[in-house]
Amino acid sequence: MRCFRLVDEDFLEAAFSGEGARLYGGRWNSPGVAVAYTAQSLSLAQLELLVHLEAEAVLRGHWRYFAVDVAPRTIMACESWIDLPPDWAAWPASAATQAIGDRWIAESVSVALSVPSAVTPGEYNLLLNPAHPEYAAAVLVAAPEALRLDQRLIKG
Numbered sequence: 001m002r003c004f005r006l007v008d009e010d011f012l013e014a015a016f017s018g019e020g021a022r023l024y025g026g027r028w029n030s031p032g033v034a035v036a037y038t039a040q041s042l043s044l045a046q047l048e049l050l051v052h053l054e055a056e057a058v059l060r061g062h063w064r065y066f067a068v069d070v071a072p073r074t075i076m077a078c079e080s081w082i083d084l085p086p087d088w089a090a091w092p093a094s095a096a097t098q099a100i101g102d103r104w105i106a107e108s109v110s111v112a113l114s115v116p117s118a119v120t121p122g123e124y125n126l127l128l129n130p131a132h133p134e135y136a137a138a139v140l141v142a143a144p145e146a147l148r149l150d151q152r153l154i155k156g
């Protein structure tokens with residue numbers, strides 16, 4: 001499965017360490033739990049970025065994207081593993097939703113976990129567990145490419 005990750009060029013070296021999510025937490029992980037977030041398409045990755053950062057900061061950034069191929073046998077669908085709480089898409093993220101990702105990491109269930117996007121219904125993000133023993137064999141990361149965010153994405 002191909003997915004995409006956007007990264008500020010200042011953080012390319014740590015792009016797949018899960019360090020940013022470990023420091024700040026996210027929808028699917030609590031602070032202290034390392035996870036690398038990717039999206040099923042480059043456009044979804046851009047939307048996910050836009051909802052999490054101030055508009056001016058996004059446009060000033062020097063962004064790169066990585067195309068990532070993940071072996072399908074190493075991906076688990078969230079819904080096949082656990083029932084989602086009713087507030088899984090709420091903002092800010094619920095503790096129940098973060099607990100799902102925390103448990104997935106702690107139990108080393110799979111290299112990747114497919115989770116629904118709260119930004120775009122019907123689309124998915126893929127969480128990567130950089131500490132999983134099969135990670136290096138299952139995840140192939142292409143060289144980063146420059147990404148220019150279209151100024152029209154942010155109006156006003």
